[in-house]
Amino acid sequence: MDRAQEEEVLHITAQYVAELQAGRQPRLGDYLARYPQYARAISEFVAYYHAVEADLPGEALSEQDQALASSLPQLSDSSRMALEHAWKRISPRELAPGNVNTTLLAVANRQGLSLFQVASEAGLSDEIVEKLLSVQPTIKAATIPQEVFRRLARVLHQPLDAIQTYFGLASRLQVAETPAVYDTGSQDVQEQSFREAIEQSERLADEQKATWRDILAGEGL
Amino acid sequence: MRLVKVSGIVEQAVSHSEEGNDSNVAVVERRSAFAGVYNALPAYGCDAFWHAVEEPGKPLEVLVRCVRVAVARGNDEGRNRIIEIIIRRTQTTNEYWADHALKHLGLQADEHRSLAFDLYADLCERVMRALIDPQRPFWEENFQHCLRFERKHTYQAFMTREGRWQKRSEHTEAKRPAELVPLTGNRRVPRALLNSLDRAIRYTDGELGELEIEDERAQQQLLAVERTDLLNLVLQLPEKLRSVILLIFWEGRSEKDTARVLAITDRTVRNRLYEASRILRSELKSERGEVHG
Secondary structure, three states, rough: OHHHHHHHHHHHHHHHHHHHHHOOOHHHHHHHHHHHHHHHHHHHHHHHHHHHHHHHOOHHHHHHHHHHHOOOOOOOHHHHHHHHHHHHHHHHHHHHHOHHOOOOOOOHHHHHOOOOHHHHHOOOOOHHHHHHHHHOOOOOOOOOOOHHHHHHHHOOOOOHHHHHHHHHHHHHHHHHOOOOOOOOOOOHHHHOOHHHHHHHOOOOHHHHHEEEEEHHHHOOO | OOOOHHHHHHHHHHOOOHHHHHHHHHHHHHHHHHHHHHHHHOOOOOHHHHHHHHHOOOHHHHHHHHHHHHHHHOOOHHHHHHHHHHHHHHHHHHHHHHHHHHHHOOOOOOHHHHOOOOOOHHHHHHHHHHOOOOOOHHHHHHHHHHHHHHHHHHHHHHHOOOOOOOOOOHHHHHOOOOHHOOOOOOOOOOHHHHHHHHHEEEOOOOOOEEEEOOOOOHHHHHHHHHHHHHHHHHOOHHHHHHHHHHHHOOOOOOHHHHHHHHOHHHHHHHEEEEEHHHHHHHHHHHHHHHHHO
């Protein structure tokens, strides 16, 4: 089972558990009939869930207790040892940022530049810079003026073509990337143009907005 | 819309019930709520940010998102700090789980403690890998269920690695008769279930053995088997046998209904029941051999 299929099984079994927790007594057979391609995975989960998980202390209650608590619990000895053990077994390669979309943020960070500093140097606001450099860029690459690339290249001390390549690749990834889970289902942030980001920004000064409008017009965007 | 796939599954999952639309709305509302909490966080890395992520009631889904932002920024210190917060928030339940999951093995106290720690350490490692992996988006949507699923994977891998379960690949099943792959290492197959199966087996003319599950007494005995034992047993059976056993002995469906649900023939259902029974009986033989030998 590949990653995408496992994500689908997660959604399906989450629905099963949600029904159970809502007191609706879901029927395994109904799920198997509806998702025959995942029958084995669903059966396995359901058997495990009822054998082991169903008797665990209530998660909702546990979350409620935490919400009421004024501070986090201390790390237990077992957790400390388990964490140390795990860090030793996870290779640095696994811990590296997973794709090129993350690289510019990492570059800025390694140079000791905060988002505010990058934004200030580039004549943008921090939230727009974050939209540009985030793990899943939320501004369409084709709508970004070259001036943005030039400024980012200068601020981040990177070659201009490296920045352009980065955004070119980022725009291609937008087609196939995993959906962002915080999307609420509408054509929103992912489809935002650079102009819309500028106009909607609450942190960009009016003068800066006017400058960017001129740049966009000058580049025919 | 970028969530076609995700919401499609949910829509499909609930399309036969009146609650379908409500569930879908709930999913969207849940995502919106997390998005709101995440977007309201102070700028990453400032004191206020750390204060916010350490609030005990902050949704774990939002913390996962923060871990991934830290990874994206190459901020190792921040990444480790948020992961530790998540571990602290979940350690009570996870430690309890590790202890509870091994209870049915009937181990000595020292061995139990040692294995429970190993199991918990395995879980921490798997969870950490998942947290830093941006290709696993459901962690940012339903943390508890992803954790539950990770515990399942950890449990199965652990039991197999420790020799408590016999791993059976499809290849192995095809090559070897069921009686040659006993559930070695496990001595918790409920005797009542095995005895029931013994009585329920009946051979027909020249055919493979057929399990006479319509026998009311055998059914009652099977249904009387402790639920947890039956489910643990199911987990140890080859994959293709699990659904049949669950549908018949756990959900109480008939052979015919089970065949309809799984889109297989009645005969295949009977054959799978027979195969499962042979595996269980071979385990019983092994157990009896140890007792008497």
